[in-house]
Amino acid sequence: MGRVAEEVAGAPHEAPFMRHRGLLYAVAYRTLGSAKEAEDVVQETWLRWSRVDPATVADAEAFLVRVTVRLAIDELRSARVRREAYVGPWLPEPIRTRPDIADDVVLADSVSTALLLVLEALSPLERAVFVLREAFGYPYAEVAQLLGRGEPAVRQLAHRARKAVENRHRRYDSDPATRQQVTERFLAACSGGxxxxxxxxxxxxxxxxxxxxGFTGAPRKPVHGSDLVARAIVVLSRQQPVGSTSGVLPVNGGPGVVVRCDGETVLVMTLHLAGGLVQTIHVVSNPQKLTGIAG
Structure with a gap:
C-alpha cells in the first residue's frame, strides 16, 4: 500500500481503502496506460482519503473512485505532454494479470495493449468516461457524479468515445486456448532461432x-511483413543478456512472452492474433516500463 499507508496501518481509513484498492488501480491503469503512473495516482488517493473522516463519507467506493479518476485525468493531461518527446514508439506499460482473466473477453480486452493504444486517441475526459462505462459498467448517472459533469454531457462523451474506439480498434482472436498455443509456438521458434x-x-x-x-536498441519504427519481423525477432533474441530466461505468462489479459535476467524483467512481448496467426506484436524493453511485471 506504500510507506505512508503503512504508517497509519490499523487506522479506520485502511479497511475501506484496501477493500477498493484493486478497483482504484484498475481504473487508473486503464485511464493512463501506465503502471507507475497508476500506482502514483492510487497513492495520492490514499493520502487524500487519510485526511477525511470516514464517518462523514456515505459511500467510500464512490469517494475513492471519484478522487482516483479525477487525479488520473490530470495526470493523463501532463503525461501526454511528456510523451510528445518520447524516443521511438510509445506503448502502454505491460502488467501481470490473473490467468483466468482471459476467460472474460470484455475484461481481457479492456486491459489489452491494443485497446489501451486506441484509447490514447481519446481526450482525457472521453477516456475516463469510456473506462468507467465500458470496462466497469457504471451507469451514466453515476459516471456523471464521479466526473462532476451533467448526465447529457457524459452520454455525449461516451457516444464519441465508443464511436472512435469502434472505428480504430481491431478485434483480435480471443480464444484463450488458441492464444496460449500460438504464443508457446512463437516462443519455441524464438528460442531456437x-x-x-x-x-x-x-x-x-x-x-x-x-x-x-531510447534505453535499448529497439527499432524506432514499426517493422512490417512476416519475413522482416521474423528476422528482427531472431536478432532481438540473440541480443538478450547471457543467462536470461523466457517464458509465457499472463500479461494484459492474455499470454505474453516475458524475458528475465538475474531476477529482473528485461523484455515483454504481447501478441495479437487474427485467424490463428500473429497479426501484431508489441515489444516493451524500456526498463522504466517493466515494473508491472513481477513474480
Whole structure:
C-alpha cells in the first residue's frame, strides 16, 4: 500500500481503502496506460482519503473512485505532454494479470495493449468516461457524479468515445486456448532461432512495434511483413543478456512472452492474433516500463 499507508496501518481509513484498492488501480491503469503512473495516482488517493473522516463519507467506493479518476485525468493531461518527446514508439506499460482473466473477453480486452493504444486517441475526459462505462459498467448517472459533469454531457462523451474506439480498434482472436498455443509456438521458434517456424505463426502482413524509450536498441519504427519481423525477432533474441530466461505468462489479459535476467524483467512481448496467426506484436524493453511485471 506504500510507506505512508503503512504508517497509519490499523487506522479506520485502511479497511475501506484496501477493500477498493484493486478497483482504484484498475481504473487508473486503464485511464493512463501506465503502471507507475497508476500506482502514483492510487497513492495520492490514499493520502487524500487519510485526511477525511470516514464517518462523514456515505459511500467510500464512490469517494475513492471519484478522487482516483479525477487525479488520473490530470495526470493523463501532463503525461501526454511528456510523451510528445518520447524516443521511438510509445506503448502502454505491460502488467501481470490473473490467468483466468482471459476467460472474460470484455475484461481481457479492456486491459489489452491494443485497446489501451486506441484509447490514447481519446481526450482525457472521453477516456475516463469510456473506462468507467465500458470496462466497469457504471451507469451514466453515476459516471456523471464521479466526473462532476451533467448526465447529457457524459452520454455525449461516451457516444464519441465508443464511436472512435469502434472505428480504430481491431478485434483480435480471443480464444484463450488458441492464444496460449500460438504464443508457446512463437516462443519455441524464438528460442531456437528458427526463422521458418517463426514465419509459420506470423500473418503475412504482421506488424511489430517496439518500445525501448531510447534505453535499448529497439527499432524506432514499426517493422512490417512476416519475413522482416521474423528476422528482427531472431536478432532481438540473440541480443538478450547471457543467462536470461523466457517464458509465457499472463500479461494484459492474455499470454505474453516475458524475458528475465538475474531476477529482473528485461523484455515483454504481447501478441495479437487474427485467424490463428500473429497479426501484431508489441515489444516493451524500456526498463522504466517493466515494473508491472513481477513474480
Amino acid at each position: 528458427d526463422i521458418t517456424a517463426l514465419i509459420g505463426v506470423l500473418a503475412p502482413d504482421v506488424t511489430m512495434v517496439s518500445d525501448g524509450g
